[in-house]
Amino acid sequence: MVKGKSSYRVAVVGATGAVGEEMIQVLEERKFPVEQLFPLASARSAGATVEFHQKPLLVEELTATSFQDIDIALFSAGSDVSKQFAPIAANAGAVVIDNSAAWRMDPSVPLVVPEVNAHDLDRHGGIIANPNCSTIQMVVALKPLHDKARIRRIVVTTFQSVSGTGKEAMDELLEGSRALLGFKEPQPKVYPYRIAFNCLPHIDEFLPSGYTKEEMKLANETRKILGDSAVKVTATTVRVPVFIGHSESINIETEHRLTANEARAILSTAPGVVVYDDPGHQIYPMPLDVVGKDEVYVGRIREDESIPNGLNLWVVADNLRKGAAVNAVQIAELLIR
């Protein structure tokens, strides 16, 4: 139980990763009441230092005894680590907020986007899952429209940045771009093919159906977060040569008709959303706009005339912030409120 204290002992597992670093920065920025921060990582990264409130902190190795006296543990070190250590942390009395896919579809684990389903936090058993980055920004944009007009079907295509894969992928885009500009062919290691000046229609593993796990996350997590198993979702997820910021082309079919103006009005007062939609003045969201921002940017809102009740939207957010670290810290804020 983490409520009622004036400050909290917070562990960050995966503290040296792209999302882990962002989590520490967001805890600081949002003035989360941290009594003491415990940066944890694999043996390989232990001994490094991270900075928190202008003080260097030693990164310690994650072990089964890391969670004694921890109130809140933010995990972002991959599914294997979460599967093994989240239950250990929860058993030791910490509340885990897990950014991996390990626990998201477990019926006993709430999958939470604070603007959408904060109420699901009431029934947690020590582990709370942070949704996938591409799902978070989609549901923040769609929940207000779903409440008003009931979404029946979503067709989504994503343009996902390399920071969603991690720091090594950011280096690979950087070095690959440099190599190509120097007329050398880069040697990819993180991705199966070069990402620089290319598009990879392949995020996470392929399933026998031909879909990737990333595509199924968009379908299954969305239904769980919206609490509506009737919402149909089909997804195509694509990695693009962008460092930070995921973009999504979203087509929705609703039960009740919404005009573009009505959707714009609903979203303009929706929590966590910025409507950025004035194409006549070349106002539409782009990855370069959202880096460092906590809101989900929505633009290109248009009525889809190919069906009676349809809308197209273009939704962009910082995948490291709202898509990961900010959402996790927002959950922590709700827990201690």
Added chain:
Amino acid sequence: MVKGKSSYRVAVVGATGAVGEEMIQVLEERKFPVEQLFPLASARSAGATVEFHQKPLLVEELTATSFQDIDIALFSAGSDVSKQFAPIAANAGAVVIDNSAAWRMDPSVPLVVPEVNAHDLDRHGGIIANPNCSTIQMVVALKPLHDKARIRRIVVTTFQSVSGTGKEAMDELLEGSRALLGFKEPQPKVYPYRIAFNCLPHIDEFLPSGYTKEEMKLANETRKILGDSAVKVTATTVRVPVFIGHSESINIETEHRLTANEARAILSTAPGVVVYDDPGHQIYPMPLDVVGKDEVYVGRIREDESIPNGLNLWVVADNLRKGAAVNAVQIAELLIR
């Protein structure tokens, strides 16, 4: 009338542009029977030279008298030039194959993709329109499926390379990438925002509906080429930091059910299509695969379980070749056959 000769006098209007250069190269590669080639351009580019069959040719200024004794005129110099000069060329006796948007939706002008609607060439009046790059690759992939299962609705999102805009845009991506890798902010001129490491949901001009002209081309040209006004299309077109090769995420709803395997079998024998679809072995089309290729590559073929009769596809092609120059030269080949 251009049939029945052993070789032809061919003009290329816009000979120094990205597509014009490609047209000249494709005429050479495909051994089009050229008696004499006349590279034409604006006064600004006149005096430059282009190479054809290892010989330099002087680029002359386009004027109202440029088309005397020309059999075939390939235009790729923008809509304004085509509006003004295509009728002049046609009146002088040339057959115009026009790569601009100027004449595409004119009911008296055939809009032709040879694999799809070669028969429409029978009724031309001196001007034939080459469709938009993003439309060509989509209809080549979809026509065989439409014939088999009747497509009712298409939801398409594009990932378009900068070469679709032209050479200056390719330079802008190159210089912009270089600047950012050197920690400088580039100053875009061709695009309203930087394209390097970014995505721009904005291709061609915005219309009052909120759609861009590019998006409406995908809808209107597709219906005209398929010869089926009942096909519904909704599109979102996006510029990505790729030099050459457009990718498209296409969702179709059909009247009759097609399994992914059936679609794969149909497409594997379809003209101009390469099925590149074995995700278990990481085989899926990407821009880097298609540069210099004349075929349309199709992969990620999956049944869309969100509707009874749905499929998702990922379609990639070289926008300068099949998307422009190759399609135009294929039309010329049909005309002289």
